[in-house]
Amino acid sequence: MDAALRTRLQQMPKAELHMHIEGSLEPELIFALAKRNGVALAYPSVDALRRAYAFTDLQSFLDIYYAGASVLLKEQDFYDMTWAYLQRAHADNVRHTEMFFDPQTHTERGVPFATVIDGIYRALQDARQQFGMTGALIMCFLRHLSEEEAFATLEQSLPHRDKFIGVGLDSSERGHPPEKFARVFARCRELGLHLVAHAGEEGPPEYIRTALDVLHVERIDHGVRCLEDAALTERLARDKVPLTVCPLSNVKLRVFDKAADHNLLKLLDAGLTVTVNSDDPAYFGGYVNDNFVQMFESLPLEKSHAHRLARNSFAAAFIDEAGKRKYLEEVDAFFER
Numbered sequence: 299m300d301a302a303l304r305t306r307l308q309q310m311p312k313a314e315l316h317m318h319i320e321g322s323l324e325p326e327l328i329f330a331l332a333k334r335n336g337v338a339l340a341y342p343s344v345d346a347l348r349r350a351y352a353f354t355d356l357q358s359f360l361d362i363y364y365a366g367a368s369v370l371l372k373e374q375d376f377y378d379m380t381w382a383y384l385q386r387a388h389a390d391n392v393r394h395t396e397m398f399f400d401p402q403t404h405t406e407r408g409v410p411f412a413t414v415i416d417g418i419y420r421a422l423q424d425a426r427q428q429f430g431m432t433g434a435l436i437m438c439f440l441r442h443l444s445e446e447e448a449f450a451t452l453e454q455s456l457p458h459r460d461k462f463i464g465v466g467l468d469s470s471e472r473g474h475p476p477e478k479f480a481r482v483f484a485r486c487r488e489l490g491l492h493l494v495a496h497a498g499e500e501g502p503p504e505y506i507r508t509a510l511d512v513l514h515v516e517r518i519d520h521g522v523r524c525l526e527d528a529a530l531t532e533r534l535a536r537d538k539v540p541l542t543v544c545p546l547s548n549v550k551l552r553v554f555d556k557a558a559d560h561n562l563l564k565l566l567d568a569g570l571t572v573t574v575n576s577d578d579p580a581y582f583g584g585y586v587n588d589n590f591v592q593m594f595e596s597l598p599l600e601k602s603h604a605h606r607l608a609r610n611s612f613a614a615a616f617i618d619e620a621g622k623r624k625y626l627e628e629v630d631a632f633f634e635r
């Protein structure tokens with residue numbers, strides 16, 4: 299890739315729509331928070347922890363990801379984690395970010411819901427003030443837990459309804475189909491929340507279909523396995539259902555063997571509204587710009603693809619039409635240069 303395209307990828311205005319804030323916890327911060335909170339870690343050093351980031355599949359990652367999150371106890375911990383990500387995203391010219399958080403990972407350990415969301419939300423407000431970055435929170439239900447537990451979490455979230463815009467579904471995909479959460483998503487829909495779900499990451503295309511038909515989600519997180527089903531792919535393209543794709547995550551979790559095998563270009567060529575995102579940047583080897591650069595280095599992607607991906611990121615965002623128009627104009631002006 300030539301230097302001009304690399305610079306363009308880095309400098310282009312973009313939105314990030316698929317990242318788990320707990321997945322931005324860098325090993326150094328895990329160790330600092332463990333020390334601050336007196337939490338014992340199973341790894342003797344930052345290097346030893348980083349060496350453990352050799353994943354074989356989604357579950358092997360999730361086990362380490364949940365262990366890493368165990369150092370988060372106080373509101374300030376959630377603030378510090380989120381602020382570190384927002385500074386990093388700002389450096390990558392992220393203008394708008396929609397961050398997932400996993401309350402059940404913390405409330406299960408006795409951390410109050412308010413502690414979690416207040417710390418994250420305060421950092422987001424500071425980013426708006428200091429960087430002019432917009433953003434929002436999406437609360438994820440852990441799909442390896444029961445729908446009843448998701449309902450209990452939804453109940454706890456309601457006093458904080460003004461601090462998040464939607465709900466999602468994450469954690470272990472295989473064996474936990476979207477329809478397991480049909481009733482809680484129906485309730486969230488009544489509440490006027492935006493709806494998204496991880497589907498077709500490791501799980502089959504059928505999970506993408508039930509996420510759409512049973513949960514009525516507006517975006518699919520990952521969705522890369524849709525190409526195994528031509529009718530589904532056509533439907534996603536026709537209905538402009540955004541797919542929030544996370545290339546480095548897919549390679550690290552062995553959905554694809556190597557970057558050059560990723561189907562990002564095939565998804566674009568199928569007419570899908572694809573976006574590029576970092577998922578869990580501290581665990582998968584890079585933030586959003588690293589995802590762009592690695593894909594453009596590994597696949598025959600060009601300036602026109604960069605333009606389309608930047609446009610898609612704002613088109614797929616949960617922002618009002620006026621805000622969207624402003625960002626899209628900014629993208630188009632950037633690509634006229």
Ligand code: ADE
Pocket residue numbers: 318321356363468469470471496499547577578
């Ligand atoms: N939680 C954090 N990252 C995830 C991913 N890539 N898939 C499912 N759940 C997750």
Ligand code: ZN
Pocket residue numbers: 316317318468496519577
């Ligand atoms: Zn994810």
